[in-house]
Amino acid sequence: MKKAVSLTTPEKIMSKDYNPRMHSAEHILNQTMVRMFNKGRSFSAHIEKKKSKCDYHFERNLSGEEVSEIEKRVNQVIIKNLLVTESFVSKEEASIKFNLERLPEEARESLRIISIGDYDDCPCIGHHVNSTEEIGGFKIISTDFGEGVLRIRFKLVENSES
Numbered sequence: 001m002k003k004a005v006s007l008t009t010p011e012k013i014m015s016k017d018y019n020p021r022m023h024s025a026e027h028i029l030n031q032t033m034v035r036m037f038n039k040g041r042s043f044s045a046h047i048e049k050k051k052s053k054c055d056y057h058f059e060r061n062l063s064g065e066e067v068s069e070i071e072k073r074v075n076q077v078i079i080k081n082l083l084v085t086e087s088f089v090s091k092e093e094a095s096i097k098f099n100l101e102r103l104p105e106e107a108r109e110s111l112r113i114i115s116i117g118d119y120d121d122c123p124c125i126g127h128h129v130n131s132t133e134e135i136g137g138f139k140i141i142s143t144d145f146g147e148g149v150l151r152i153r154f155k156l157v158e159n160s161e162s
């Protein structure tokens, strides 16, 4: 993936109320879910400053042990203080590696890929932290399951509270 000059991001997408810390935590949570369960990234997310939620196609709720394991893994990535970087690839190249279902119609030929160290790569137009320690501690508030959808609610705490 070669670096390219930053593209103009469509204004209407950018106006979405992203909280960079929360949103960066969402990337790490999604990669952690992929690695643990191999059921894909969240198909829907509501990211807000105080608490956020991500929905996954799933077949059951998570056990307490699984919730603890997810928190542990996400926090392990955060404390590594991995750099969050952007690069650009062609849509064609990206379609081999990523699921582009959620890509907006107006996405340009060149896609922006956000990488969190060597842990996660994901096409994204949002705002992110520069390195993962800025996120703070990751805490799952609750999970519930219904009609094939697992919802994970989470918040961020100061590192010392996590």
Ligand SMILES: [Zn+2]
Residues within 6 Å of the ligand: 023, 024, 027, 114, 124, 125, 126, 127, 128
């Ligand atoms: Zn993002």
